[in-house]
Amino acid sequence: MEVQFRLNGKQVTVEAGGDTILLDVLRNLGCRSVKCGCETTNCGLCTVWIDGKSRLSCSVLAASVEGCEITTLEGVEKEAAAFGAFLADEGAEQCGFCSPGFIMNVLAMFRELKNPSVDEIKEYLSGNLCRCTGYMGQLRAIQKYMQSSQAAKTLEDKESSMEVSA
Missing domain, CATH: 3.10.20.30 (Beta-grasp domain)
Known part of the structure; x- marks a missing residue:
């Protein structure tokens, strides 16, 4: 068909x-x-x-x-590369075999959940198996990416509001 x-x-x-x-x-x-x-x-x-x-x-x-x-x-190469850099910085990419599916799920989580807690992150990603990392590096990468993304969003919002008031 x-x-x-x-x-x-x-x-x-x-x-x-x-x-x-x-x-x-x-x-x-x-x-x-x-x-x-x-x-x-x-x-x-x-x-x-x-x-x-x-x-x-x-x-x-x-x-x-x-x-x-x-x-x-x-289809989300730039966004994936940005998060992938955080994984690499934390030594959490290891062999990389699970990384594509993991990254897709992490990016979906960021779209769906606003400021997820550690428990929410663990629950959301519970279906992604990794045999190399032990998950702690991945969790640190997620938290650092979230902090960085939130800082960038805050800066964008401030710049937008300054343009509107000018």
Whole structure:
């Protein structure tokens, strides 16, 4: 069957069988950040956004994304690189195999939750497995990124209000 959707802002059409999973379609389209880890929805390596929400592409049939907007790490490269620098600074990227799915989920969390607590962060990211880091470096990177993002937002807001009053 023919399936049409937007992938990272571009319209695509693919041929997919009724049992074809989105993970396989995305990999075939060159989205190498979407990885196959467990195929049982337990690791988070295949995390993508479907219409802005984090989803595990190993559990989504390709036919079900007709007309949807799919975003992979390739579609948010600048934002991902900014957060990735914080991961690297904390030594939390290690082998990097889990990083794409983890970063996609972290960025989705920032869009969804305002100033999440440590417990909220842990809960939100509980489906992302990493066998290298022990998670503490990742948590520090998230907190530092949040602080940096909030500082940048405050500065932007001040600059905007100064332009309006001028």
